[in-house]
Amino acid sequence: MKQIYGLLLLLLPAHDCFTCNMTGYEMRQQWKGIEAPIEQDCIRKTGVKQETVDAFYDHEAMPNERAWKCFIECSGLREHFLSLTGDVDLSGVEKYACVTVPLAQSCEPVHGPDPCERAYLFLTCMIDNLPK
Template sequence: MKAYVLILFLAAYQSFAHRTTLSDIRRLWRRIAGPFESECIRNTSVQLSTVDEFHEYGALPDDPDLKCYFRCAGSKLQILNSAGGINVEKMAQIVDYVDPALAQKCSKIVKHPDPCQKAYLLVRCLHDNLSLRYLL
């Protein structure tokens, strides 16, 4: 009986101790975009601190350079194409914690002619929806 209680306690502890947070997810997203981060920062003139603040704290300021950074990363990852289209399947495949339903939902919501604004709104939609599922 004691062994059974101990196993239940350890299982419960494990599930709470390793609960995924939105901060964990943003770190995974940074790893995906990592190979292109320096290039996209250079191409868009976004401040590294602005990119850091998104990945560390989820800060999404209304910054044109950050918006274009997201467009650059999305293009390099082949999630966004040059015509402004969103590859839903690719997004769900490579972006951690984004399932096909969420990718589809955000791609339908995000309608904007400016590709940088569109990329920013896509990231905001994904982040906002995941914030409802995961601890900050």
């Protein structure tokens, strides 16, 4: 019996990665709601265009633009899923729909030349590995 419980405990994190019952659009809209209080401040700080931010939430557009990458970093710092060095802070990821700690851990460590690039690479990895 202990073996069965042990096996179940091992499978739980993997199961969590596949329990998202939302479309990609619904998931990103939930993320947008979390980011809403800080969005305008991060837009001002980074110079990203509102259209770029909206295109991500509406269509999952991920442009390879410096301002967009720094917007992600700004959001990550403010919402506590990134540290000041651009490393992943697991304590802030689970408030986002369909994101689990095991999923975030699978995208660590992120290697990039600066915090903006690391934030972009982390988000790209997360999106690429979200349950379909």
